[in-house]
Amino acid sequence: MAPNTLILGIGNVLWADEGFGVRCIERLAETWAFDDNVKLLDGGTQGLYLLPFLEDAEILVVFDAVDYGLAPGTMKVVEGDEVPAFMGAKKMSLHQTGFQDVIATAQLMEQCPPTLLLIGCQPVELEDYGGGLRDAVAAQIDPAIEIALKRLADWGITARPGKAAAADLADASIMRDAYENGRPSEEQACRTGDDRFFPTEV
Amino acid sequence: MTLTPNGFDLDNTGRRIVVDPVTRIEGHMRCEVNVDEQGVIRNAVSTGTMWRGLEVILKGRDPRDAWAFTERICGVCTGTHALTSVRAVEDALGIMIPDNANSIRNIMQLNLEIHDHVVHFYHLHALDWVNPINALKADPKATSELQQSVSPSHPMSSPGYFRDVQNRLKKFVESGQLGLFKNGYWDNPAYKLPPEADLMATTHYLEALDLQKEIVKVHTIFGGKNPHPNWLVGGVPCPINMDGVGSVGAINMERLNLVSSIIDKCHEFNKNVYLPDVVAIGGFYKNWLYGGGLSSKACLAYGDIPENPNDFSPEQLHLPRGAIINGNLDEVHEVDPRDPEQVQEFVDHSWYTYGEPGKGLHPWDGITEPNYELGPNAKGTRTNILELDEAAKYSWIKAPRWRGHAMETGPLARYIVGYSKGHEEISDQVNRLLRTMDLPVDALFSTLGRTAARALESEYCGRLQRYFFDKLVTNIKNGDSTTANVEKWDPKTWPKEAKGVGMTEAPRGALGHWIKIKDGRIENYQCVVPTTWNGSPRDTKGNIGAFEASLMNTPMERPDEPVEILRTLHSFDPCLACSTHVMSPDGDELTQVKVR
Numbered sequence: 001m002a003p004n005t006l007i008l009g010i011g012n013v014l015w016a017d018e019g020f021g022v023r024c025i026e027r028l029a030e031t032w033a034f035d036d037n038v039k040l041l042d043g044g045t046q047g048l049y050l051l052p053f054l055e056d057a058e059i060l061v062v063f064d065a066v067d068y069g070l071a072p073g074t075m076k077v078v079e080g081d082e083v084p085a086f087m088g089a090k091k092m093s094l095h096q097t098g099f100q101d102v103i104a105t106a107q108l109m110e111q112c113p114p115t116l117l118l119i120g121c122q123p124v125e126l127e128d129y130g131g132g133l134r135d136a137v138a139a140q141i142d143p144a145i146e147i148a149l150k151r152l153a154d155w156g157i158t159a160r161p162g163k164a165a166a167a168d169l170a171d172a173s174i175m176r177d178a179y180e181n182g183r184p185s186e187e188q189a190c191r192t193g194d195d196r197f198f199p200t201e202v
Numbered sequence: 203m204t205l206t207p208n209g210f211d212l213d214n215t216g217r218r219i220v221v222d223p224v225t226r227i228e229g230h231m232r233c234e235v236n237v238d239e240q241g242v243i244r245n246a247v248s249t250g251t252m253w254r255g256l257e258v259i260l261k262g263r264d265p266r267d268a269w270a271f272t273e274r275i276c277g278v279c280t281g282t283h284a285l286t287s288v289r290a291v292e293d294a295l296g297i298m299i300p301d302n303a304n305s306i307r308n309i310m311q312l313n314l315e316i317h318d319h320v321v322h323f324y325h326l327h328a329l330d331w332v333n334p335i336n337a338l339k340a341d342p343k344a345t346s347e348l349q350q351s352v353s354p355s356h357p358m359s360s361p362g363y364f365r366d367v368q369n370r371l372k373k374f375v376e377s378g379q380l381g382l383f384k385n386g387y388w389d390n391p392a393y394k395l396p397p398e399a400d401l402m403a404t405t406h407y408l409e410a411l412d413l414q415k416e417i418v419k420v421h422t423i424f425g426g427k428n429p430h431p432n433w434l435v436g437g438v439p440c441p442i443n444m445d446g447v448g449s450v451g452a453i454n455m456e457r458l459n460l461v462s463s464i465i466d467k468c469h470e471f472n473k474n475v476y477l478p479d480v481v482a483i484g485g486f487y488k489n490w491l492y493g494g495g496l497s498s499k500a501c502l503a504y505g506d507i508p509e510n511p512n513d514f515s516p517e518q519l520h521l522p523r524g525a526i527i528n529g530n531l532d533e534v535h536e537v538d539p540r541d542p543e544q545v546q547e548f549v550d551h552s553w554y555t556y557g558e559p560g561k562g563l564h565p566w567d568g569i570t571e572p573n574y575e576l577g578p579n580a581k582g583t584r585t586n587i588l589e590l591d592e593a594a595k596y597s598w599i600k601a602p603r604w605r606g607h608a609m610e611t612g613p614l615a616r617y618i619v620g621y622s623k624g625h626e627e628i629s630d631q632v633n634r635l636l637r638t639m640d641l642p643v644d645a646l647f648s649t650l651g652r653t654a655a656r657a658l659e660s661e662y663c664g665r666l667q668r669y670f671f672d673k674l675v676t677n678i679k680n681g682d683s684t685t686a687n688v689e690k691w692d693p694k695t696w697p698k699e700a701k702g703v704g705m706t707e708a709p710r711g712a713l714g715h716w717i718k719i720k721d722g723r724i725e726n727y728q729c730v731v732p733t734t735w736n737g738s739p740r741d742t743k744g745n746i747g748a749f750e751a752s753l754m755n756t757p758m759e760r761p762d763e764p765v766e767i768l769r770t771l772h773s774f775d776p777c778l779a780c781s782t783h784v785m786s787p788d789g790d791e792l793t794q795v796k797v798r
Contacts, residue, residue: 012274013274014259014271042430043429044274044280045274046280048411048414049428050429051411105325105411107374108370108374108408108411109411109412110370129258129259130259168427170430171270171430171432173263173270174267174270174271182263183259184259184261184263188261189257189258189259189261189262
């Protein structure tokens with residue numbers, strides 16, 4: 001039987017390139033269709049809420065913005081045992097009960113999917129609340145999907161051109177186009193201040 | 203020494219201890235305290251990331267979409283923000299929701315309340331009281347006896363069961379992937395439980411994980427999807443079709459039966475596991491009644507869970523509304539979020555400016571203009587602060603005040619307001635708990651009281667959930683399957699300008715959204731979130747905030763191991779709107795503790 005597969009995008013769409021993972025899932029759903037054993041999920045910044053989805057999966061593919069100290073826009077692919085080690089290695093910035101805890105908890109429960117693939121992208125900009133993806137990161141969406149599909153094909157999971165079941169994706173108002181095009185102008189709503197928390201030396 | 207107007211003696215001459223970041227919370231928070239020669243906290247300073255005003259994102263957008271954005275603010279209050287948002291829009295536009303929508307919203311809000319409380323206690327807060335490493339030393343047979351004595355009706359209590367869990371835990375710890383349990387101060391004498399109680403509680407940590415996976419299914423059923431359920435201005439987005447079978451989205455009897463069984467499971471867990479654990483664990487900490495802070499002086503609750511749709515008058519709310527000030531529990535004041543004199547935010551000690559000192563602004567008129575400057579006594583640099591100067595500006599959190607008073611919000615505040623008002627269910631629960639634990643009413647004003655109030659509330663919310671479930675089913679059986687009112691869906695039916703407010707009791711406290719609508723679009727949107735109240739810095743008059751007050755006069759076993767600080771701060775279930783979510787490979791996430 002074809003293995004149950006969860007393709008998950010995580011991150012906060014409100015913080016510029018932090019939305020990379022969620023936007024990958026959105027694009028994937030718009031362009032590819034899968035059999036019923038594959039589930040696409042917009043995980044947002046949810047922690048333990050995601051646990052039930054992991055429990056059902058044998059293959060887990062995660063798209064996320066990762067800080068690996070690489071040049072902005074660089075992709076980083078991590079597989080297998082390295083994924084939990086990688087995710088457990090360091091805080092996800094300020095998010096404390098994040099996805100590394102979900103993986104650790106799934107392991108403690110002995111319910112972690114045996115096959116793991118993480119496809120990450122080094123962000124250009126995070127400190128732009130309300131902003132969208134920067135060009136260098138947006139340009140990696142299609143390559144990221146290509147990597148995922150190739151690896152999935154190795155595992156016997158095939159995609160067809162088409163549209164995936166999108167019931168679990170974001171509300172239309174917060175999909176990438178609506179979100180980015182509907183952003184209030186700088187004159188309308190002050191955008192400064194995102195560097196307020198990490199001020200530059202004077 | 204300085205005496206604050208809200209009654210705390212501050213002395214910042216002792217050793218300064220910096221905890222940054224405070225872990226196991228959402229968002230970034232830092233805390234500094236001064237301890238005297240005996241290791242007792244004599245001054246406390248809490249600081250956090252700002253609440254990023256949603257106006258920067260929502261201005262000019264469709265008010266009917268605001269909930270979808272507020273749902274993305276952070277990872278734990280999703281549904282509560284969405285509910286508060288649709289209530290604000292409905293209030294502004296005078297939209298009346300149908301009875302079924304009220305029941306379903308209540309069931310979802312109560313569900314989130316229970317989920318959050320259970321997860322908070324077992325997965326974020328228990329480790330402040332429970333030592334999972336010590337559990338490895340427990341005798342499974344003695345643990346079984348303990349389990350049967352504290353909760354005779356809990357079926358999972360055999361020695362073999364506890365032995366299995368202990369082995370699993372051993373394997374997990376020995377594999378070096380301590381993961382969830384790393385960074386603990388496991389040999390600190392502040393941990394008081396015998397190994398058997400540690401094993402019992404750690405076992406329930408696992409049982410709670412299983413339960414929470416069930417609880418979230420309710421959101422999928424009524425919200426259409428998870429983890430980001432759908433919401434709708436005017437009602438709820440799920441149609442009711444009782445004769446439908448397996449159809450996507452619509453509520454039918456099969457789905458309602460599933461909800462009903464989950465409500466039962468939660469009730470059993472609250473009754474047989476959560477409450478008995480709080481009593482059992484609390485019993486070992488009865489002499490540790492620190493951390494009360496503002497709870498005996500000033501509490502604020504907006505109230506929630508309306509009996510009938512669109513009626514938020516205080517006597518119609520199952521979770522109580524009211525304000526207590528000056529420690530006078532005999533008088534509970536009514537709270538009006540529209541009154542410009544009541545809820546105001548001050549920025550004298552926050553990194554913002556209003557142009558003139560001492561000024562407070564109501565959220566409808568709120569402005570967010572940054573002004574980052576460190577006080578003359580701060581140590582370090584602008585990018586690497588070693589020590590804050592609390593006499594100047596020192597936090598990104600604004601200081602909200604109710605009629606000028608610093609307030610505590612959250613489960614304990616709700617329970618103190620309810621108890622003071624003579625709320626029947628709440629008073630019964632509190633009296634019974636105090637009797638069982640042989641503690642006086644004053645014991646409520648403590649870290650333990652905050653933790654206990656959350657457990658009591660989880661149990662009460664479970665009963666309310668059953669009540670609204672039955673109400674929903676009865677109403678449907680009587681032929682009413684309406685779930686939304688779309689009369690005013692079209693913006694052409696709206697006034698040119700409108701403003702409204704939505705209030706809820708989020709798991710961690712009073713939450714308000716204030717909206718202004720102009721020409722069918724959002725003109726201004728402000729949120730005042732619970733952790734802004736609790737994590738507030740000092741105000742113009744020098745009143746300290748709830749986190750700060752709660753740390754005062756607490757003795758620390760080992761000042762360089764902040765177990766007591768974490769225990770008390772965690773008891774608030776703090777959530778500083780999480781900002782980013784990026785993974786990086788270098789180094790461990792260790793709480794940095796500096797003693798100076």
